[in-house]
Amino acid sequence: MQLSIIIPAYNEAQYLAQKLDQYLAAWSADTEFLVVPNGCTDDTPSIAQSYADRFPNVRVHVIPEAVGKAMAVRAGLQRAQGDWVAFLDADGSTSAAEFQHIFNARRDADGVIASRWAPGARVENRSGLRKLASYVFAGVVKMLFWMPYRDTQCGAKIFRRELIQRILPCLRVRNIAFDVELLLLCRRAGAQIVEYPTHWVDRSDSVIIGSPLKLVRSSLSMLWTLLTLRLRFFPFIAPRP
Numbered sequence: 462m463q464l465s466i467i468i469p470a471y472n473e474a475q476y477l478a479q480k481l482d483q484y485l486a487a488w489s490a491d492t493e494f495l496v497v498p499n500g501c502t503d504d505t506p507s508i509a510q511s512y513a514d515r516f517p518n519v520r521v522h523v524i525p526e527a528v529g530k531a532m533a534v535r536a537g538l539q540r541a542q543g544d545w546v547a548f549l550d551a552d553g554s555t556s557a558a559e560f561q562h563i564f565n566a567r568r569d570a571d572g573v574i575a576s577r578w579a580p581g582a583r584v585e586n587r588s589g590l591r592k593l594a595s596y597v598f599a600g601v602v603k604m605l606f607w608m609p610y611r612d613t614q615c616g617a618k619i620f621r622r623e624l625i626q627r628i629l630p631c632l633r634v635r636n637i638a639f640d641v642e643l644l645l646l647c648r649r650a651g652a653q654i655v656e657y658p659t660h661w662v663d664r665s666d667s668v669i670i671g672s673p674l675k676l677v678r679s680s681l682s683m684l685w686t687l688l689t690l691r692l693r694f695f696p697f698i699a700p701r702p
């Protein structure tokens with residue numbers, strides 16, 4: 462199996478069926494889709510299961526509690542079987558065609574991360590508040606960790622499974638700053654991660670993105686997490702060209 466695609470989903474009944482239809486039509490039957498609903502109060506789990514009943518390459522792992530995207534992705538990473546492992550938001554921000562471009566960009570690298578800030582990227586429907594929050598967060602990450610990536614938080618990433626298996630036991634972060642921890646662990650492992658300018662369609666009504674108030678609260682939580690990560694990785698972090 463070449464590729465496993467993990468789709469964390471919290472109350473994404475509005476988008477999930479459309480997302481799965483699009484991706485199942487675009488990718489071959491040997492691509493594994495692993496949907497991980499967590500804490501859902503809508504029909505997301507039953508929609509996911511209806512696809513698993515019809516398509517042998519779709520699997521569902523339901524987490525009854527609302528554990529958040531980080532833990533849902535981690536659960537998917539633990540169960541993925543493909544040589545390459547990807548995770549994507551359930552809201553359709555990354556189309557199947559765009560994901561194919563991202564996947565093709567991996568070449569000889571150990572992973573590819575989509576970027577909304579790299580030159581050539583296109584972002585649609587993004588509010589000024591979310592754009593500002595993303596820009597500020599990216600600046601803080603750059604200042605604290607000197608990583609070469611312009612956008613650590615874009616919800617489309619692909620890695621070699623062997624790399625994920627090496628770093629998975631070291632993952633600790635439970636909020637959506639887990640992407641930063643993941644990339645820090647990849648760098649510490651000596652992995653080569655490519656950043657790809659993506660076409661991103663922002664879903665402002667997605668529960669994953671949340672309201673402006675939720676965005677502010679999440680930003681404060683992530684800032685605290687970044688500071689703890691800075692202390693944790695201090696002996697490893699150093700400026701690089």
